[in-house]
Amino acid sequence: MxxxxxxxxxxxxxxxxxxxxxxxxxxxxxxxxxxxxxxxxxxxxxxxxxxxxxxxxxxxxxxxxxxxxxxxxxxxxxxxxxxxxxxxxxxxxxxxxxxxxxxxxxxxxxxxxxxxxxxxxxxxxxxxxxxxxxDLFTFYVALELLTFAAMPMVALDGKRETLEAALRYLMFALLGSVLYLLGVALMYGAAGTLDVVVLASRAGGTYPVLLAAALMTAGLLAKTALLPLHLWLPPAHAGAPAAASAVLSALVVKGSFVILLRLWFGVLPGIPGPMAAQILAGLGAAAILLGSVAALAQERLKLLVAYSTVAQIGYLFLMFPLIASMPGTETAAKAWTGGVVQAVAHAFAKAAMFLTVGLMAARLGHDRIRDIAGAGRALPVPMITFGLAGLTLMGVPPSGGFAAKWLLLAAAIEAGQWWWALVILCGGLLTGGYVYRVLSVGLRAGEATAPTRSADGQGIALVLAIVSVLLGFLPLGAFGLVQIGRLDLGP
Amino acid sequence: MIADLLIVAAIVALALPVVLARSAFTAVALFVAYGLLLAFAWVRLDAVDVALTEAAIGAGLSGVLLLGAARRLAGGPPVEDAPPGKAQVALIGVGCAGLAVALGAVILALPDPAPSLAEPVMANIAAIEVGNPVTAVLMGFRGLDTLLEAAVLVLAVVALWALAPDAAWGAAPGWRQPPATDGPLALLARVLPPIGVVVAVHILWVGADAPGGKFQAAAILAAMWLLPWMAGIAAPPPISRAWLRIVIAAGPVAFILAGFAGSVLQGAFLAYPPGYAKAVIIAVEVVLTASIAVALALLVLGPPAEDRGA
Amino acid sequence: MSATIFGLLGAALVGIGLFGLLVRRDALLRILAFNLLGGGVFLVFGAVARRGAGAGLPADPVPQAIILTGIVVAFAATTLAVALVLRLAAAKDRG
Amino acid sequence: MTEILLGAALLVLATVAAGLVRVLRGPGVADRVMAAQLLGTGGIAVLLLLDAATGIAGLADAALTLALLAAFATVALVRGAPDDGGEPPA
CATH class of the missing domain: 1.20.120 (Four Helix Bundle (Hemerythrin (Met), subunit A))
Structure with a gap:
């Protein structure tokens, strides 16, 4: 074979x-x-x-x-x-x-x-x-598969709020798909192919190609839920059953993100100007700050975790200007690795967090943050899981999130774009704020009790959280994997 | 040229009021007419395969689906948010018009002569052994996309059924139809399906070498299967029926197995053995047609609904 | 010539559909607007196909094949949206 | 001969376009529905005339498909239209 x-x-x-x-x-x-x-x-x-x-x-x-x-x-x-x-x-x-x-x-x-x-x-x-x-159209098929699978996941509970969240998600997703497909049509009209590698040599910076790229980017951003196109995400991810939320936050939004990477750095290396990349990262920075603040303000655990996804998605977009402004350099390589490791670490941490929050809600009978005092005693493993996953989201060493954010930070400073470094640091502090808020209430003495004592699944969430932390212990050489075959360095 | 402009004017004249319509039912009636005219546009673009699909799906199945929805929502459609203010509407209007103008300008700026894959398709079509270049692309050069689209339809059925109320799970799909009426409607529902099935088989068969193929044939079959239910003279099978689920899955499974056979025999997924390409393609298409037809019919019917037993 | 005319029609339909999708609040009308938008996108693709005529073919078959599958998937998306809207309406009726 | 057929197709198309006025203006749903049916019938005629005039493969099949689906849509319209045949309450 x-x-x-x-x-x-x-x-x-x-x-x-x-x-x-x-x-x-x-x-x-x-x-x-x-x-x-x-x-x-x-x-x-x-x-x-x-x-x-x-x-x-x-x-x-x-x-x-x-x-x-x-x-x-x-x-x-x-x-x-x-x-x-x-x-x-x-x-x-x-x-x-x-x-x-x-x-x-x-x-x-x-x-x-x-x-x-x-x-x-x-x-x-x-x-x-x-x-x-x-291939740009095969990507479209993948996007449709993701949408058709994710929408009913959101509505799986069949409650009215989740049906509403699913409808809103579907509208965003369908608009995103159709804009993407329009871009595909223009791209084919301009270059006569949809293969990413062939396009890289054929698609110049002509007007049809630029409009195609803009439409596809807009469509993909709606699906990735980058601020200000994030409105559908919190109700959808918070309303879904825990197991569904885990894959929605960990994987589904990453699918469209990877396609965006292929578009920007595979099809069009160097064609969207540095200004466009700065705007994208600006939206990412806004997502980090506003998403984290929104997470801090939430009353409910699941919504807090969902807003945290909005914020963590923001980090993924910081790699764009760093690669676009320093193409082919060591700095670009660092930013690339940082972005990809962020995607991976967040996938593990967020899956762990949603599973564990779902468990807590099921055992406690609610997910109101102010009423979870005592959960640390009643549900020690889920609280530890939440804390470990929180470490990765904050970017505290040693954790996968730390490796990712450190690489992005270093690349930002090397590229002379210190403002992104500032955003990363502020984001880390805010993340620390909302993780601490949950832990501090949970570890307080209180009457929260978990009447059912089944241990189903808490170990699984814990393992995911541990993996997200252990990523930070990988030797740097292992991260070299994500450099292999980078399209912005040529086919 | 004159015909083109006539078609364009008519389509725009229908599309604008669809968006501005006050009642959903009016909008749907306009939309069905729009779908019919769109089929002409496809003929004028020398895309007869697409025209066939548009006539069957765009005007036929979509029309039935949307008319049913409009009737059910007639009491008061769900309104989500507050309507946008006048200034906001104006702003959105300017933005959309700007996008349309930019798009138009870009279409005029597309390279001339246009880049195209028509030549490589014709240079290699002999290896796929079918005469219709669109079928060659669908089943040969871009067979993976078609395979996955067939899987998307299966997924759509799962997704649709997932939206059923728990109380109705396992029941027959769709809403209760008004009781059967004798007379012209019931007669039509009895007479038309046999003719339709013959036409569908014909369209599938010629699809290898002329416009037509599985999607078009499946859409016609779906419509013919739906007719007796819509007329109220027969009821659809419950969604828990094993044969129903097997038929839906059979097409994509056959396609995937054919793909793996290519991996084993020819060293590449979806590579067809020389000399047998047409045989394999037609075999897969026949099974796919049945699966797609059932899936499309079920998608039009919708998930099982609670008022069925009421 | 036809290619350009229908390409421009596609552009107009994209504008009209997008406007309806963003401005209308009635869910069913939004679904219709989405279909207009989709029809516009397919027409733009169709114009691209027609421009690519060659090798004895009146149009490039690759985009035509893509449009075919696209229409089927757009239809599936429409059925899902309709089902969701109907389900939501039923849920609201019950209060 | 080809010119005559094409001219006829154009004429039918113009008739169909005239029928659109009823689709657009109503006033009743029944008027719209009947006009939409005229579109279907006219469409079949145009396709068949084009087939005879140009010989593009598949046009006759397209007409056949349209004929079937137009009948199908009629059933939906008859079963689906509000009973009074007028505008449903907005």
Whole structure:
């Protein structure tokens, strides 16, 4: 078997599982998902090993048709790192979700159980597709898969507020898709291809290309929920069941973000001017500051965590001006690694946080922050999990978040753009504020009790939080993986 | 040229009032007419495959879906937020007009001669062994996209059913239709489907070498399958039926298996064995057509609804 | 010539659809506006395809194939949006 | 001959466009529905005339599809229109 089969398996196993889930029914789909999780993780790890070992991206031309006529998978270091992340998060979520969405033998299929497993597999397959694909229209298909899977996840509880949140999300997402597709049409009209690598050599800075890039960027920002297009995110992510929120925050918003990276640094290296990159990072900075302040002001734990996602997404956009202003330099490499590690570390930390907050809400019967006093005694493991994940979000050493923010900070100072460094520091303080607020109330003596004593799932969330911290202990050389096959350095 | 301008004027004349309409029902009636005219635009653009799809899906299935929704919401459509103020509307209007103008300017500025993949498609079409270049792209050169789109439709059915109220889970999809009426409607619903099925098979079959194919055939089949239910002379199967779910999944599964067969036999996913490409493609298309038809029909019907038992 | 005319029509429909999507508050009208917007995008793509005529074909088949799948997916999106709106209306009726 | 057929197609198209006035102005839903049906019928005619005039492959099939789906849409309209045939309450 050639290495080219690996990305095909990474995409097709979850997609096949999603399709088969329908005839298998809820119980069969649950078992299939739990069987596919280790298999998919093995594939993702194999991909990472091959990419790292060969120091080159994996390419696979589908049907032997080379771009621009055909489609090719291209898995670089960024894709490999994110695929491993996705496999771990999906696997952990699947294990966690057995409690909530499991179907015992002989039990009748429920709507929630029927829907959850194929939706989870669809998010996995779509994420891997966004990571493996190298064609602007295949990206569109991945975006649609993500939307169609994420929307019902939001509405899974069937309550009126969650239905409203789902409708709002769907409207944002559909508008984002259609703007993106309009950009794809113009791009094809200008260059006659949609392959990212071929486009890099063909798409000049002509007006059609620039308008296409602007439309696609706007569409992707709406899907990534960058401020001011974030309005749909907090109600959607806070209203979904915990297991759903975990993958929505950890993976779904990253899918559109990775496509944005491909567009800016793959299709158009150097074409969107430094000014555009500054604006993007400016929005990111606003997201960090306003999102964190909003998180501080929340009364409810799940909303706090959702606003924290708005803020943490902001960090991802700080890499744009740093790479755009210093193309091909060490600084750009640092910013790239910092951004990607932020995406990975946030995925682990936020999945852990949503799972743990969901557990706390389920055990305490509410998620009002001011009433969780005593939770530290009643629910020690979830509180520790929240704290550890909080370390990564703050960027306290040693943690994955620290590595990410340190790299971005260093790159900002090297690039002479000290104002981003300031934003990173302020963001860290504000994050510390809202994490501390939860911990300080929770660790206070109080009457919060957890009547049910099942330990289901708290270990899974803890493991995810520990992984997010342990990323900070990786030797710097390991981060070299995400440098492999960087498109802004040429195909 | 004159015909083009006539079509354009008519489409704009329909699109504007859709957006400005006071009642949803009026807007939907206008929208159906708009869909029909759009099919002409596609004929004028020499995209007969697309015209067929637009006629079947844009005007047919969408029309039925939206008319049903408009009727059900007639009592009072859900209003989300406060309407925007006059100044805001004006600002949005200027912005949208600006975008349209910029888009128009950019379309005029597209490179001439236009870059195109028509030549490589025709140079390699022999290897796909079908005569219709659009089918060659769909099933051959960009087969991955088509495969994944088929999976998107399965996902859409799952997503739709996930929106059912818990009380209605497992029941038949859709809202209760008014009781059956004898007379012209019931007659039509009995006479038309057999003809439609023949037409659909024809469109699928010619699709290999002429405009047509699985999407168009599936849309017609879906419409024919829906007719007796809409006329109230038959009821759709409950969503818990095993055969229903198997048919929906069969198409994408067959496509994926064909893809993996290519991996094993030819060394690349979705590579077809020389000499058998057309046979494989047609086999996959037949199964896909059935899956897509069922999926489209179920999407039009909607999730099981609570008022069914009432 | 047709390509340019219908391309410009596509641009106009994008403007009209986007306006409706942003200004109207009725959910069903928003869904219709989204479909107008989508139709405009497909027409722009269709104009691009028509311009790419060559090798004996009246239009470039690659964008045409993309439009076909795009129409089917846009339809699926419409059905989901409609189902959500109807479900929400039913939930509101019950209070 | 081709010119005559194309001219006929144009004429039918113009008739259809005239029918649009009813779609747009109503006043009743029934008027709009009937006019939309005229669009369907006229559309079939235009497609068939174009087929005879230009011989572009697939136009006859498009007409066939339109005929089926127009009948389908009619059923939806008949089942879906508000009973009074007038404007539903806004």
């Amino acid at each position: 050639s290495a080219g089969m690996l990305p095909v398996l990474a995409v097709m196993l979850p997609v096949l599982g999603m399709v088969l889930a329908l005839p298998l029914g809820a119980r069969g789909a649950e078992r299939l998902t739990l069987a596919l999780a280790p298999l998919g993780l093995a594939v993702a790890v194999a991909i990472a090993v091959v990419v790292y070992g060969g120091s080159a991206p994996i390419r696979h031309e589908l049907g032997h048709w080379a771009p621009p006529l055909g489609l090719a998978f291209r898995v670089d270091g960024l894709s490999a790192a994110m695929m491993v992340t996705a496999a771990v998060v999906i696997g952990a979520t699947a294990l966690f979700a057995r409690g909530q969405f499991g179907t015992a033998a002989g039990e009748a299929e429920t709507r929630r159980a029927f829907a959850f497993w194929p939706l989870l597999l669809a998010i996995w397959g779509a994420t891997n597709l966004a990571l493996a694909a190298n």
